[in-house]
Amino acid sequence: MCKELTCRICNETKVIELFRRDAKSKTGHQNICNECRKQHRRENGEYARQRAYAYAVKAGQTTPMVSAAYIETILTEACVYCGCDFTDGNVVATCDHVYPQSSSYGGVNIEANVLPACRSCNSTKHDLFAIEAFDKYPERFKPELLRPFVQRFIGGLIGRKLTDIEVEQMIGHLRDEAAEVRRNEAKQKAVQYAV
Known part of the structure; x- marks a missing residue:
């Protein structure tokens, strides 16, 4: 039996595999579909902040030397x-x-x-x-x-x-x-x- 969830952003009902797993949720998945989640991350700079943190970790730094604000600015170009x-x-x-x-x-x-x-x-x-x-x-x-x-x-x-x-x-x-x-x-x- 195929389970489905309704995305709280686009309000579309989709198969559960199109949602990210979340053990803390009652359904075991987030209530935002992967497409809406990606779009939200792009629009709100979360992707840029994660990249800055990943670069810092790779370089052995505790905080990124490239600020999230700088990354968000250049990613609009x-x-x-x-x-x-x-x-x-x-x-x-x-x-x-x-x-x-x-x-x-x-x-x-x-x-x-x-x-x-x-x-x-x-x-x-x-x-x-x-x-x-x-x-x-x-x-x-x-x-x-x-x-x-x-x-x-x-x-x-x-x-x-x-x-x-x-x-x-x-x-x-x-x-x-x-x-x-x-x-x-x-x-x-x-x-x-x-x-």
């Missing part, structure tokens, strides 16, 4: 990589660490290192540095957004707007830095395999 609008219901907004928190780059969980990205771009980028993602996946990471990205990221780090010449120089510096990190990774792997 557009993806810095592909330009998609976060107001589209099909796009999931995430926070991306420009310098990944992987061992190669050692990116830190601070506001200057966190920019808005859609889930698709964030997943594609994974542990690449942003400039590598722009070079490797030009169909997803739009080349016309590279200069605005550098302007925003580096400008945010130094606290002022960069000139066009400085943006071009920084693009070169970022590529050089990424190449150097990859060379060092290769050297470390070679040493590990030699031992």
